[in-house]
Amino acid sequence: MRLAFFLFLALLPALTSGCVQTRxxxxxxxxxxxxxxxxxxxxxxxxxAARGTRYxxxxxxxSGDDRLQQAYSFAAALRETGQxxxxxxxxxxxxxxxxxGRFRRPDNDDAKRSLKSARDARFExxxxxxxxxxxSIIPDHQGVADRWxxxxxxxxxxLMVEMYDxxxxxxxxQRAENRAAELRKETDLDVYYFLGNHQAYVSVGLxxxxxxxxxxxxxxxPGPRIRELQKRFPRLQRNGKPFKSSQARTEDGIEPxxxxxxx
Numbered sequence: 001m002r003l004a005f006f007l008f009l010a011l012l013p014a015l016t017s018g019c020v021q022t023r024x025x026x027x028x029x030x031x032x033x034x035x036x037x038x039x040x041x042x043x044x045x046x047x048x049a050a051r052g053t054r055y056x057x058x059x060x061x062x063s064g065d066d067r068l069q070q071a072y073s074f075a076a077a078l079r080e081t082g083q084x085x086x087x088x089x090x091x092x093x094x095x096x097x098x099x100x101g102r103f104r105r106p107d108n109d110d111a112k113r114s115l116k117s118a119r120d121a122r123f124e125x126x127x128x129x130x131x132x133x134x135x136s137i138i139p140d141h142q143g144v145a146d147r148w149x150x151x152x153x154x155x156x157x158x159l160m161v162e163m164y165d166x167x168x169x170x171x172x173x174q175r176a177e178n179r180a181a182e183l184r185k186e187t188d189l190d191v192y193y194f195l196g197n198h199q200a201y202v203s204v205g206l207x208x209x210x211x212x213x214x215x216x217x218x219x220x221x222p223g224p225r226i227r228e229l230q231k232r233f234p235r236l237q238r239n240g241k242p243f244k245s246s247q248a249r250t251e252d253g254i255e256p257x258x259x260x261x262x263x
Contacts, residue, residue, distance in 0.1 A: 055106045056099035057118050058135045059084075060128075067096040074098060076146060083121040084129075085114065085174035086195050090143035099137065101173070104197055106134040110166055148180055150194040150203065153262045157212070158192055158203035159229050160260045162237040166198045169239045176200035189229075194262070203260065204229055226259060233257045 103111040164172035
C-alpha cells in the first residue's frame with residue numbers, strides 16, 4: 001500500500017519529555033475470529049474470480065474446533081525462525097489456512113523470492129514447505145498475523161518512524177518486521193509494522209482518536225502521549241537512512257515522523 005493511502009495528521013512540536021509506555025493490544029480469540037473470518041458471502045466464491053485478485057503462498061491448513069488456536073501457534077513458531085516474511089492466516093469455511101505474503105502478481109520478483117524462501121525454509125526438523133505453491137486469495141481477506149501487525153487495529157492511529165520500499169530494499173517486509181522487533185527490545189515500547197504491497201512501515205504505539213487527541217481552537221490535536229513519542233522519535237527513517245526531502249519543514253531537511261491512521 002502506497003504512503004498516499006494513509007491519512008497523515010498534522011504534527012505539533014513535542015512539549016514534554018520522557019519515556020512512554022504504550023498500551024498492549026492482545027485480541028481475545030473472539031476478536032481474532034472476527035478478524036480472521038472473511039467478509040460475509042465471500043467464503044463460497046472463487047478467489048480467482050474476485051475482482052483485483054491477489055496471491056499468497058499457502059503453507060498449511062488446519063481444521064477442527066481449535067483450528068484458529070492451532071494456526072496462531074503454528075504461525076507464531078514459524079515467524080520466530082525469521083525465514084519466511086509476512087506470515088498470516090484466515091478462516092475459509094471450516095478450515096483455517098496459513099499463508100505467507102500478499103502479492104499483486106505471482107511472477108514478480110518479490111513473489112519469487114518469497115516462494116524460494118518458503119521452499120528452502122527449515123522447520124520442524126525438515127523442509128515442510130518445499131512443495132509450497134502460490135495461490136489466489138480474495139483481496140479483502142485481512143487475516144491475522146501476530147500482535148505486532150497493525151492490520152487488525154483498523155481505525156486506530158500509530159506513530160510511523162521508519163519505512164521500507166520494495167524497489168530499494170530487498171525483502172522489505174522482513175526488514176520492517178525485524179526492525180520492529182529490534183526497537184521493541186531497545187525501547188521497551190510497543191512497536192508495530194504494516195506490510196503493504198510496495199512499502200512496509202514501522203510504527204510506535206496505538207492511539208485512540210477519542211482518547212489521545214484534544215481539541216485546540218476546534219482543531220484535532222495530538223495529546224501528551226503522542227507528543228512525547230514524537231519527541232523521542234523526531235525524524236523519519238527510509239530504507240535505513242534519514243528521509244531527506246526538499247519539502248520537509250525542518251531545519252535539517254529530514255522529514256518528521258508522522259501519525260498514520262491504520263487503514
